Amino acid sequence: NAGVTQTPKFQVLKTGQSMTLQCAQDMNHEYMSWYRQDPGMGLRLIHYSVGAGITDQGEVPNGYNVSRSTTEDFPLRLLSAAPSQTSVYFCASSYGASGQPQHFGDGTRLSIL
């Protein structure tokens, strides 16, 4: 059971480049979400999805797009990378919403030069 898998683990981009962070889970979880964690700060919610075909914005959605075409996958796209997006990105998933805990991937460490 792989749980939540994120790729790549590390990435360096130049300002203005675009890229997609991949997230896949094999637990048949309906709910998936993306967070970013900046040094010395807590996790902040970027986007989330309650099921295939349904996405919504979190606390800090600007500069990011998501889609959910399957239950398993929830990619995060950076449209035009900016240095302020340098961060560690975590994907998480869970069953439903009624108090169920989220399970996190190991993160993607992204640096924008």
Add this chain to the structure above:
Amino acid sequence: DAKTTQPTSMDCAEGRAANLPCNHSTISGNEYVYWYRQIHSQGPQYIIHGLKNNETNEMASLIITEDRKSSTLILPHATLRDTAVYYCIVRAAGYGQNFVFGPGTRLSVLP
């Protein structure tokens, strides 16, 4: 902002119980208490959660006071591999509810 208060750091001897306190005096009736930990720079690892009853699983026990204003995470027999930052999080049920991770408690298990 995090709705919880935790000590910055704690030490525990290997093999002894580690008791990590958390204050959440403004908790609402529909908010759960979750505990996660983060080892080095890995992803947050779920430990346990509860609403008002005490909970136990293979990793830890969660003791919630009757007024729900504080809780304690108990690792019954701490090992060196339990050295990590432990986060106590209060979060309501419902989609889009953010997990707000504060600075947590850095637990050092000493040999």
